[in-house]
Amino acid sequence: MSEHEDVRGTVVLGGSTGFIGHDLARRWRAAGREVVTISRHDADLTWEDQAGIDAAVDGASLVVGLAGKSVNCRYTPPNRAEIFGSRERTTAALRTAVGRAATPPPLWVNSSTATIYRHAEDHPQTESAGELGTGFSVEVAKAWERELFAGDLPGTRRVALRTAIVLGDGGVLGTLRTLARFGLGGTQYDGRWPVGRARREAGTAHDFRTRGGRQRFSWVHLDDVAGIIAFLERHPELDGPVNAVAPGASDNRTLMATIRRALGIPFGLPQPRGMLELGALGIRTETELILKSRWVAPERLLSAGYAFAHPDLEEAVEASFGRR
Structure with a gap:
């Protein structure tokens, strides 16, 4: 397949109602591709319909798995169980369908996360030399990839898309834009915070490491998520883990300043660890998402x-806000 040849054929999209899935389905349909969606609701198929998933996957040209409970929640025992279980169940359902297919799809791209790597301030983590981290979020990523690569599927190439924070009109950037508009768009500072034994044993504790709001921020734009998947379809030599991140990693201080500039907001109140912890408790999320x-x-x-398409953070943020 040539570099510029349009990719055609049916796509089976698991996890179609989320921020990324909704965008991908829209793009593929606009390009004339048939898209069969799977989700808990508002989709062609549900995850309980294994026979329907089997039929959809058989003969498809691409399978994309994005499903899983959002990690933007408090890591309570029930939520932790559902974060694990939702990823394992849905990935297993796709793997079962691929294994049963008379005409298996040539490519299965499944979501993973760049959070699988350790907290890194010294140098970037790559597929060849990156070091996997520890803790709850890392174990979730490992389990997700284990389920993807389990068993023998000789007719199907499998890619674990280790995706960073995705920028676009919504998602994480939508939340940060709202904070900035309320004057809370300053640097988000790590610091000391008491951590209970239960959270430490569960691997959900965030230890103070980075000073000055310099925790690194790797990201990718929605346009490039779609572009990367199309690129993978055209490049059969790529399989296994692939880091879906823009080449120019930034840091939190720069990110928040970039958001303020794009919105024309001159000032943002700095947010120390204590304020972040109380805010995270109030909106039922975890500070690890912004402090790692x-x-x-x-x-x-x-x-x-x-x-x-978007290698520069400032341009990517402005594009996400519709300023370019």
């Missing part, structure tokens, strides 16, 4: 020749 230093590089995509 994620420094990840797209080694394999760049080596294969992928050209990012």
